[in-house]
Amino acid sequence: MSRTLRASLLGCACLTAAAMPAARAQSPGPALRVDVAADRHPISPDIYGMNDNPWDPGLGHELQVPVSRWGGDATTRYNWQVDASNAGGDWFFMAGGGDKAFTPGGGADAFVSKVKGVGGKALLTIPVIDYINSVPKNRWDCSFPVSLFGPQKDHNPYVHPIVNGQRTDAGNGQRPDGSNIVLTKDQILRVHIPNTPAHQRAWLRHLIGRFGTAAHGGVTIYQMDNEPGGWANTHRDVHPDAPTYPEIVDKTLPYARMVKQADPTAQVDGPGDFGWAVYKGDPAKTGGLWNAEYYLKRFRDASRQAGRRLLDYFDEHYYPVGQAGQSDAVRLESTRSLWDPTYVEKDWIGQYGGAIRLIPRMHEWVNGYYPGTKLAITEYNWNLGGPQTVTDALVEADVLGIFGRERLDLATMWGPPRPDQPAAYAFRLYRNYDGRGGKYGSIWVRSASADQGRLAVYGAQRRSDGALTLMVINKTGDDLTAPLTLSHFTPAAQAQVSRYSGTNLKAIVPQPAQPVTAAGFTATYPANSITLVVIPKE
Numbered sequence: 122m123s124r125t126l127r128a129s130l131l132g133c134a135c136l137t138a139a140a141m142p143a144a145r146a147q148s149p150g151p152a153l154r155v156d157v158a159a160d161r162h163p164i165s166p167d168i169y170g171m172n173d174n175p176w177d178p179g180l181g182h183e184l185q186v187p188v189s190r191w192g193g194d195a196t197t198r199y200n201w202q203v204d205a206s207n208a209g210g211d212w213f214f215m216a217g218g219g220d221k222a223f224t225p226g227g228g229a230d231a232f233v234s235k236v237k238g239v240g241g242k243a244l245l246t247i248p249v250i251d252y253i254n255s256v257p258k259n260r261w262d263c264s265f266p267v268s269l270f271g272p273q274k275d276h277n278p279y280v281h282p283i284v285n286g287q288r289t290d291a292g293n294g295q296r297p298d299g300s301n302i303v304l305t306k307d308q309i310l311r312v313h314i315p316n317t318p319a320h321q322r323a324w325l326r327h328l329i330g331r332f333g334t335a336a337h338g339g340v341t342i343y344q345m346d347n348e349p350g351g352w353a354n355t356h357r358d359v360h361p362d363a364p365t366y367p368e369i370v371d372k373t374l375p376y377a378r379m380v381k382q383a384d385p386t387a388q389v390d391g392p393g394d395f396g397w398a399v400y401k402g403d404p405a406k407t408g409g410l411w412n413a414e415y416y417l418k419r420f421r422d423a424s425r426q427a428g429r430r431l432l433d434y435f436d437e438h439y440y441p442v443g444q445a446g447q448s449d450a451v452r453l454e455s456t457r458s459l460w461d462p463t464y465v466e467k468d469w470i471g472q473y474g475g476a477i478r479l480i481p482r483m484h485e486w487v488n489g490y491y492p493g494t495k496l497a498i499t500e501y502n503w504n505l506g507g508p509q510t511v512t513d514a515l516v517e518a519d520v521l522g523i524f525g526r527e528r529l530d531l532a533t534m535w536g537p538p539r540p541d542q543p544a545a546y547a548f549r550l551y552r553n554y555d556g557r558g559g560k561y562g563s564i565w566v567r568s569a570s571a572d573q574g575r576l577a578v579y580g581a582q583r584r585s586d587g588a589l590t591l592m593v594i595n596k597t598g599d600d601l602t603a604p605l606t607l608s609h610f611t612p613a614a615q616a617q618v619s620r621y622s623g624t625n626l627k628a629i630v631p632q633p634a635q636p637v638t639a640a641g642f643t644a645t646y647p648a649n650s651i652t653l654v655v656i657p658k659e
Contacts, residue, residue: 150595150603150646151571155580157589158609159567164525164581166563167242169552170533172500173232180540181239184552188242190344190499190533191232192393194355196246197347200314201226201324203257207264207312209355213277213291214264216312217256226327228258233332233340242341244390244499244533245328247321249346249376252313252359262312263291264358270294270302294358303361313359318379325383336386342531343380344499345373345391348438350399350412366402366412370419377420377431388433390531392416393499395438397474410490413437413483417490424491434531435487438500439479442466449512452503453596454574456519460527480527495530502535509542511623511649515594517547518651522579522592525565546621546629550592550653554619554629561653562590576601576646587658595646607641613657616642622650 170188171181181189199206204223207216224230229245236243256262261282266289267273273292281288294302314320325343332339349369352360369392377389394400394412402412410418413435420432441455457464458477465476480496487494503516517534524532538544551561562581568591570578579592589610595601618632624647635644637656646652 147600147602147645148597150576150601153571153576153578153593153603153605154567154569154608155578155589155591155605155610155641156567156608157580157582160565161582162528162565164563164565165528165530167531168521168524168529169548170241170244170531171537172533172535173235174536176537177540178235178238180538180545180548181235181241183540184548186236186239186241188244188341188531188533189232189236190244190246191229192244192246192344192347192499192533193535194347197248197250197349197352197356198253198313198359199229199246199248200253200255200320201229201327202320203255204228205254205256205258207254207256207356207358210294210357211355213275213293214358215277215280215282215291216254216262216264217260218258219261219280220258223258226324229324229328230331233328237332237338243339244342244344244531245340246344246347246393247324247376247380248316249349249372250352250356250360251316251372252309253316253320254312255310255314256312261291264304264309264312265292265294265302266290267292269308272297273302274299301357301361304358309359318375321376322379322383325380329384334384334386335388339384340387342388342390342434344393344436345376345389347393348395348399349373349392350394350396350402365406366415367407370416374419374423374431377423378427381427381429381431385429389431390434390436390497390499391420391432393436393438395440395500397477400437401474411486413486414490417486417494420494421491430493432491432494434497435483435491435494436497436499436531437479437483438535439498440500440502440505449510452512452516453519455503456516456523457574459520459523480523480529484528496528497531498524498529499531499533500535501532504544505536509538509544511543511621511626513538514543514547514621514651515596515649517544518550518592518594519577519596521547521551522577522594525581526568526579528565541627543621543626546626547651549629550619550621550651554653555631559655560590561592562588576603578605589656589658591654591656593644593646593652593654595648595650595652598648600645600647602643602645604643605641607637607639610656611639611659612637613659616654616656619653619655620647620650622647 195206266284268289274295275293276290353363407415562583568580577594615634
């Protein structure tokens with residue numbers, strides 16, 4: 122690590138008088154309670170993962186990103202043989218790419234090498250949709266060329282593919298009146314090939330040949346497509362009708378069986394779908410079950426028949442109401458949708474479905490329909506495209522604390538931060554707060570606040586040295602002075618303190634040592650701050 126980066130991480134241990142911020146209001150904070158003997162359970166390191174769209178290699182090394190996902194809409198139609206996909210409705214159904222040359226599987230191979238380079242696990246998406254792209258990475262084409270389908274409502278202003286020797290525009294697949302163009306099978310096959318388990322098995326053989334099996338350093342997890350409930354939107358050129366969950370499961374199971382046959386040590390993740398309406402679906406079409414329950418039940422039944430587990434991770438994507446454009450207060454509050462049975466989001470989901478309490482609900486689905494399946498959220502983000510502020514760090518630190526408390530097994534953030542953005546510092550507080558590999562604990566312990574909406578606390582004990590680590594998040598604009606009661610832990614006399622706040626968005630700043638007694642301590646937590654308290658064991 123460079124001296125410049127280390128200085129950026131550690132900052133200054135104190136503020137000079139000239140640099141002191143203007144005085145803020147101080148208020149009594151809610152009481153915090155930590156019982157090191159209660160509610161103990163392991164925290165999965167895989168909750169600190171990221172999607173590769175992309176994460177910065179330097180940040181990846183710094184954080185030792187534990188798991189990374191090759192996913193997103195384009196992976197639904199990725200063809201490893203031509204190393205290219207179709208962008209679907211995300212970008213004018215563009216097929217192929219502009220590279221001068223390509224290597225079969227080259228993009229995915231580079232991803233796996235990158236993940237292995239930081240010691241992480243690779244999670245790679247396997248298409249299960251009917252058709253995948255056939256246009257190689259060294260040329261462009263599209264599903265709806267204007268030369269074949271006539272004028273359309275919109276077209277790609279930048280790339281103009283050559284179709285049948287003619288330069289043309291790539292349309293959006295909608296006629297000028299807004300109606301959708303529906304392709305025939307022959308028209309689909311102009312830029313696609315049928316997808317089959319045999320085609321994907323050849324890809325796995327390629328990956329295993331290069332990297333080994335999952336047990337020997339290869340791809341660890343294979344995700345069964347990406348958000349299949351949305352095929353009729355993003356991928357309407359090849360799947361214009363909304364799929365039912367019976368159809369999705371029927372298409373998925375052969376690929377899950379193929380993965381387990383090709384690499385019995387690999388794990389399968391699915392469905393990786395998105396949104397309350399898709400979690401629930403139409404129970405009349407799934408035997409009275411929600412889509413999520415139906416998916417688990419079908420995999421349980423198929424696994425019993427196969428004599429082996431075919432689904433290792435039950436995975437859903439989640440983007441809350443508290444996105445860019447919402448107030449900081451709403452964004453901070455909306456993390457409650459991950460767990461709180463009393464919190465109802467302020468949008469149509471809340472009006473329609475009531476409290477989401479996503480992770481406890483996922484536990485209930487798994488316990489009821491396929492016990493032993495691990496839980497994953499392989500896409501989430503609380504600020505897609507918004508300005509970068511201290512709120513991003515507060516929210517991300519809160520989310521990571523919730524993931525650990527609620528026993529999530531795997532999470533990968535969509536749109537990971539750049540090294541200098543606030544959310545990156547939230548990850549650093551958990552993964553490398555001191556620039557020397559210092560980490561938050563790996564065993565959850567009971568920790569609660571009298572008002573988590575103002576001052577949240579997440580406690581965990583480190584296996585390596587027995588130290589108690591406390592992540593305290595002040596979500597208010599006031600400095601809060603709060604007592605913390607400590608039980609069943611014999612602390613050293615002083616705790617180490619590190620802090621990230623709006624006063625310095627480019628550094629985690631070491632603080633003066635905090636005196637601690639067996640009963641606990643009282644401390645002041647500055648407005649809009651994250652404080653990590655590390656209490657050594659006596």
